[in-house]
Amino acid sequence: MTTAPAIDIRGLTVIRGKQEVLHSIDLQVSAGSVTGLLGPSGCGKTTLMRAIVGTQIVKSGDVRVLGDQAGTPAxxxxxxxxxxxxxxxxxxxxxRNVQYFGSLYGKSGADVRAAIDAVGLTRYADQISADLSGGQIGRVSLACALVADPDLLVLDEPTVGLDPVLRVELWERFADLAKGGTTLLISSHVMDEADHCAELILMRDGFLLAQITPDELRAKTRCERLEDAFLELIRTSPVGGEIS
Structure with a gap:
């Protein structure tokens, strides 16, 4: 029995102003996986994520999420x-922030505490959010999403500004969520985080360069470091198209 993909995108094209920023993207994300969306700043990662969650106007293409059209009330x-x-x-x-979002989904106080603990903010639970650092505030946002226990979690560069220890802990948390059946799509411009992902979606200038595992990327480019492998992929891929 074949499991339907959690995300299924066909021919997605997005225009902002007069500029085409996503160029006929085709990709699928497996259910219950941790998939990394990687590429330099400005390559279209956030626009793609916005299309997946249904907040981006698209010119053409089909975006299906968990079997439904992206952005539908369901x-x-x-x-x-x-x-x-x-x-x-x-x-x-x-x-209070996490409790508010948890209440929208009927979650208990135990769920709220678990979400706060998962992002390493237990000792700051009673602190006013405005008094936290930028990285800590980002973790509060993550806890507000985790408390809902969603089937799909879309995270736009969630580890930016975090110390190395917490970054590792968060990636471990993401892996645990995937083992429990949650699908995670996580964007980053830091290639050393790619090894935490089962599969990678690599983008540049609004084009999909490749959808590939970290090991496959190393084998294809003959580069051990993933950052070097990505640069080699860029050098060998045709302009405006996906690598073969």
């Missing part, structure tokens, strides 16, 4: 999205 309780800019209430404590 997905509101099934998809979590953490943006690069934290979405929290600065005048509320960490606990």
């Amino acid at each position: 997905l509101r309780r099934r998809v979590g999205y953490v943006t690069q800019s934290p979405s929290v209430y600065g005048d509320l404590t960490v606990s």
Whole structure:
């Protein structure tokens, strides 16, 4: 029995102003996986994620998420999205922020505490969010998404500004979520995080360069370091197209 992909995108094209920023993207993301969306800043990662969660106007193409059209009301309780800019209430404590979002999904106090603990903010639970550092506020946003226990979690560069120890802990948490059946799509411009992913979606200038595993990328480019492998992929791929 073949499991349907959690995300299925066909021919996605997005135009902003007069510029085409995504060029006929085709990709599928397996259910229950950790998939990395990688590429330099400005390559279209955030636009692609916005199309997946249904907040981006598209010119053409089909985007299906968990079997439904992206952005449909049926997905509101099934998809979590953490943006690069934290979405929290600065005048509320960490606990109150997470409790508020948890209440929208009927979650208990235990669920709220578990989400806060998962992002390493237990000792700051009663602190006003506006008094936290930028990295800590980003973790509050992540906890607000985790508390809903979504089937799909879309994270836009969630580890930016975090110390190395916490980054490792978060990736371990992401792996545990995937083992429990959650699908995670995580963007980053840091190639050393790619080894935490089962599969990689590599982008540049609005084009999909490749959808590939870390080991396959190393084998294809004969580069051990993933950053070197990505640069080699760019050099050997045709302009405006996916590598063969």
